[in-house]
Amino acid sequence: MKIHEYQAKELFKQYGIKVPESVLCEKKEDIEQIIKNFSVPCVIKAQVHSGARGKAGGVKIAKDYQNALKYADEILGMELVSSQAGAKKVNKILIEQAVDIDKELYLSLTFDRANEAISLIISSNGGMDIEETAKTSPEKIYTELIKDNFNPLETVKKIGFNDSINGQIINIINSLYTLAKEKDALLVEINPLVVTKQGEVIALDAKINFDDNALFRHDDILALKDEAEENPYELQAQKDGLNYIKLDGTIGCMVNGAGLAMATMDIIRLAGKNAANFLDVGGGASSEKIEKAFKLLISDKNLEAVFINIFGGILRCDFLAQGVKNAIQSLNINIPVIVRMEGTNKQEGADILNHSGLKFTVVNDLNEAIEVIKKI
Ligand code: ADP
Ligand code: MG
Secondary structure, eight states: OBOOHHHHHHHHHHTTOOOOOEEEEOOGGGHHHHHHTSOSSEEEEEOSSOSOTTTTTOEEEESSHHHHHHHHHHHTTOEEEETTTEEEEOOOEEEEEOOOEEEEEEEEEEEETTTTEEEEEEESSOSTTHHHHHHHOGGGEEEEEESTTOOHHHHHHTTOOOHHHHHHHHHHHHHHHHHHHHHTEEEEEEEEEEEETTSOEEEOOOEEEEOGGGGGGOHHHHTTOOGGGSOHHHHHHHHTTOEEEEOSSSEEEEESSHHHHHHHHHHHHHTTOOBSEEEEOOTTOOHHHHHHHHHHHHTOTTOSEEEEEEEESSSOHHHHHHHHHHHHHHSOOOSOEEEEEEETTHHHHHHHHHTSSSOOEEESSHHHHHHHHHTO
């Protein structure tokens, strides 16, 4: 789960990391009052779940009140099109004190699964062009695993600042590490972390991604979820208890079991098409859950066809067939629905579909499924 910059900065403050003063604004009618009570120069920052906002016109420095009002009015409500997240409506802006920047650094902690450790990435070449630095001067970016023999001072010395600044950076690394551990973050990124002209080290940007599978033990983090930023299909799926991920293809798929879902996506690819989603209805799904899952699938307007690939173990094939039949009866569907079922009550399931008076293509095996999908 992602959160906004302003929320991440609140967390940073709790962990003792310095951030500039700021106020959040969500309504056009509040802009004037907030800016009147704020100091200039200030920075107006679009709050959307995306990086690269600066390059997309979502971060603007205002030298005086007039400009601050103008930029706030422009950015709040704008459609921000960034290279990272496509088009997003800006529903909130952060009005933040402008900092006198001497140097922009990059600092992040990511979870390195292969090494079972948190990994630190640091560079003195931070800021909006960090991707460019990664391409053209990768030697300016240091990556270090935080394991038993990790010595932050040795790493920080490589980027060449004085003792006072190095000390502040090390404190920030320690705080970020505690934050990542305590809150189960998969990524904590500060870009830029700046050294000010006054020699202070301050986080000007803040990005945190949390481990969805650990959210059950962090009600405080879950409360930060902004539903407007979530994919509406995925949000609905979470409410229905389904494992659903939206993809870009045109063949909707409904499968039970994550492994079979992956294999099904491969089959669709072999047939020359792409999956429109990943959907695992789980082992013990009821007819009602199947019906909900099918309705969710079909709400995707890009679909050319639906492929249902179910292994009837705990989920019996007749339950599946009944759920799909109910869903199709209550919806107006005019795309092909291909069904492959195997396992418990396969024949009963096929009978329900074949006698439903609805149009299904029931296939016997995966090769037959490929042949049918190829012809779509
Ligand atoms: P993004 O990474 O989405 O482009 P940032 O928050 O990193 O957004 O802002 C982009 C750039 O704007 C920063 O690299 C920095 O140069 C400048 N900036 C951001 N916040 C401030 C601030 N409070 N004071 C001065 N400059 C800022
Ligand atoms: Mg940034």
